[in-house]
Structure formats: C-alpha cells, structure tokens
Amino acid sequence: MERQSLSQIEIARHLQKLKDTFNYSHRDLELKGFGSPASITNALKLLKLPVKIQDHIHEGKLTPAHCLPLLKLDEEEVQEAMAKRFIDHDLSASKAKGRVSNYLKKGETKQSKEGVEIPAAETPNVYFKDARDMSELPDESIHLVLTSPPYGIGMEYEKELTLKDIVTANCSVLEESCRVLVPGGVMAINVADLNNHKNEKGIREYILVGSGYQQVLRQHGVYLSDIIIWHKQKAWSKRNQLYNENTKHTSYRTMDNFEPVYVFRKEGDRQEPEADIAERSYLTKDQWKECVDGVWRINALNKQDGHPNQWPEELPTRLIQMFSFVGETVLDPFLGSGTTLKVAKDLNRNAVGYEIAEKYKQVIMKKLGIEDVPPAENEASEEGLAACAEEAPKAEVFSNDPALIKEFFEQQVPRKSTEASASEA
Numbered sequence: 001m002e003r004q005s006l007s008q009i010e011i012a013r014h015l016q017k018l019k020d021t022f023n024y025s026h027r028d029l030e031l032k033g034f035g036s037p038a039s040i041t042n043a044l045k046l047l048k049l050p051v052k053i054q055d056h057i058h059e060g061k062l063t064p065a066h067c068l069p070l071l072k073l074d075e076e077e078v079q080e081a082m083a084k085r086f087i088d089h090d091l092s093a094s095k096a097k098g099r100v101s102n103y104l105k106k107g108e109t110k111q112s113k114e115g116v117e118i119p120a121a122e123t124p125n126v127y128f129k130d131a132r133d134m135s136e137l138p139d140e141s142i143h144l145v146l147t148s149p150p151y152g153i154g155m156e157y158e159k160e161l162t163l164k165d166i167v168t169a170n171c172s173v174l175e176e177s178c179r180v181l182v183p184g185g186v187m188a189i190n191v192a193d194l195n196n197h198k199n200e201k202g203i204r205e206y207i208l209v210g211s212g213y214q215q216v217l218r219q220h221g222v223y224l225s226d227i228i229i230w231h232k233q234k235a236w237s238k239r240n241q242l243y244n245e246n247t248k249h250t251s252y253r254t255m256d257n258f259e260p261v262y263v264f265r266k267e268g269d270r271q272e273p274e275a276d277i278a279e280r281s282y283l284t285k286d287q288w289k290e291c292v293d294g295v296w297r298i299n300a301l302n303k304q305d306g307h308p309n310q311w312p313e314e315l316p317t318r319l320i321q322m323f324s325f326v327g328e329t330v331l332d333p334f335l336g337s338g339t340t341l342k343v344a345k346d347l348n349r350n351a352v353g354y355e356i357a358e359k360y361k362q363v364i365m366k367k368l369g370i371e372d373v374p375p376a377e378n379e380a381s382e383e384g385l386a387a388c389a390e391e392a393p394k395a396e397v398f399s400n401d402p403a404l405i406k407e408f409f410e411q412q413v414p415r416k417s418t419e420a421s422a423s424e425a
C-alpha cells in the first residue's frame, strides 16, 4: 500500500492493526519507518475520536492538529459540535486549540445553574386554562415565548367573541408572558395582519396587528427587533376566484399567502449558558444561513386533524433553534394542537403550554405521544372544523364593527404617554 496516498485516519487504522496483529511496540513501528513514537501515539489517539470526526479527517475537512485537542472534552456530542464549528468557520489548527481551552476555562469558572421547575399539571406541561393568569410560572422563568394568538378571523375558538374581546384578551396574555420571560429573552409572535378590514369610510384598509402588540409590549420593556416573513406558498390554488374575465385592470390584490413572525426581545442581558450547552445548541453555517433569511418558505399544512390552525413543525423548529439553548424552557401560552411542545421536546428543550379549550386535549396528547386519549365529548366539533376548513370569514368579522379595532389600538398607543404627560403636568 502507498503510504503517501493514505489519509491520516487510514494510517492510524493500519498502525493499530499492526500493533494488534504482531504486538509491535512504538519502537518497532518507528524502525519500520512509521515516524517517531510520539507521532505514532498521536496517530493512534485519533481513533479515540467519534467516528464522525474521524470521517472529517479522512475527507480532509480537518487535520489531526485540529482534532487532537477535542480529546480533552468529555462528551461526544460536544466534540462533534465543536468540530462542525471548526469546519464552518474555517478555523486554523491553533485557533481551534484556543477554542477548546476557552471552553474548558469557562466550564471551570461557571457554576451550574438550576433549571426552571415547571409545576406538575394533570397533562404533563400543559395547563388547560386561560393564559391571562399563568401564576404557576415564576417571574423570569421562561427563556423563549413562542406563540400564535387568535387572529380574529372567525376560527372555531373565536366564535361569539368580538374582535375587541379577542385582541384585548391576547394583550393580557402577552403582558403576562412579559412577566415570565427572562431578561434578554425572545418573544416570537406569529399573527397575520388583517387585510379585509373596512374603515369608517367603508374603504378596505390593512390593519397591522403586530404594530398594535408592539405598542402594548413596549410598555413592558419588550421591543420589536426583527420580522420574519413566513411564505406559506400554495396561495393561487385557493384564491383563483379573485381572477376571472370580468376582473378590472388595476383592481388586482396581492395574495395573503404569507404571515409575519414578530420577534420581540425583553430588555436586559441574556444569561450565557454553560459552555457545553452552547456547543450542543450550535447551529451549523447552513442552518444559520437558512434562519437569517428574512423570508422562510415553509408550506402550510394541507390537512389539519383535530385543530384548525396548526403550524408546520419546521416553523417552531427554526425559532426554537435560533432563540433558545438546549435544556432551556419554552412557553406557548396559546398552545392550540401542541406543536410548540412537541418540537421543543424533540429539540431537548423543556416546554410548557396553556390552552383554554379542553376540546384540544386529544390532539395535544396525540402530538406529544403521551397517551392515547379516547375521543370525548370535548373533542373539537366536526362542524366547527369543517367551517374552519373553508375560507375564513374575515370580511364579515371586520365590516360588522370596523371601529372596534381602531378604537382598541388607539387606546393602546397613548396609554403610557397620557400617563407620562399627566404626571409631568
């Protein structure tokens, strides 16, 4: 075999074989031209690395000099995450070595922090109650709030409520979420703007719902820092009735085949996790590139069994990976079918959810794989689900009482400034 053309890993495996078969010492191998005993020791050490890292060396992505320092780390998962980081950032061997020693130093100085205790609920981690009161959760105990409140578009869980009722209740839940969020924590809210609203002049006018929540949250030191556009695709097939031979030129409307995800951050410094946790939560360069794109192309679900408004798992997956670390706690105060909890669990995060409608218990339990709950009278009604599968009756909700939403948001905007000017006066 031509030694020159072998990878370092192949040479190491060959050396190991010679030792095992002929009981050669390092000195014997040296005499056979395999280099100094020290270099033979180092070559053999490479075989103690996880196979994935050995593959990186074999493929020429990393050198033995990059990888030998990784042997100082105890856990394979951390070794592998750090190797990925070396590749993604094209680190030199000396920088890679420095990274490992920094990691070890951090580990020595950092005290282990206690995780958040989530009080027991009858259904693990799920409270079937109104999330305006989340007194089970201590202040600043949640690292990421990830949620989608009712939009006010006539869904089965919005029936018999006015838009003002819905938005006001949503605001109270979000305010309570501000209390439990850690300083520097993210609150990611997916809510569609309302494109079928008619204003007092009877003119269709877009309502930027996120802007209303922004007014409310900033009063709690939680500020809008990013907007992600979730592009749901498949709009044309549903809405082609908007176009026919009588469609007037210039009357075209854009499709609402997208929804924003508003990313708010609470003021204060986000506490750094332990070094090994940071490594385990590491996003590769490819994942990072996908996440920082402002437009996320993720198909909405075609079929929604048991709840009319379920997220595709990819959406919460990206948000949880971006804005939380392994072992931290994620809250969804408008849990719906339980998607956030399911994904958080898959990503080794703790999670807690609140859902006001007990009829979604079955779908939540099923999604979490907790237990097979038999269908109960609580189950989401077939009638309601069928109604929601149709086009949501947006126009009806807003044209009935167009002043409500305006009044609501007007109330929110001056609330603080009025108080401020009163106290200044």
Ligand SMILES: C[S@@+](CC[C@H](N)C(=O)[O-])C[C@H]1O[C@@H](n2cnc3c(N)ncnc32)[C@H](O)[C@@H]1O
Residues within 6 Å of the ligand: 129, 130, 131, 132, 147, 148, 149, 150, 151, 157, 169, 173, 307, 309, 310, 311, 333, 334, 335, 336, 337, 338, 339, 340, 354, 355, 356, 357, 360
């Ligand atoms: C848009 S859905 C959430 C869907 C969820 N993202 C999913 O993937 O299944 C909103 C949910 O919030 C619930 N809800 C509404 N008001 C609530 C409140 N005050 N407290 C707790 N849950 C509430 C509704 O019953 C509904 O299931």
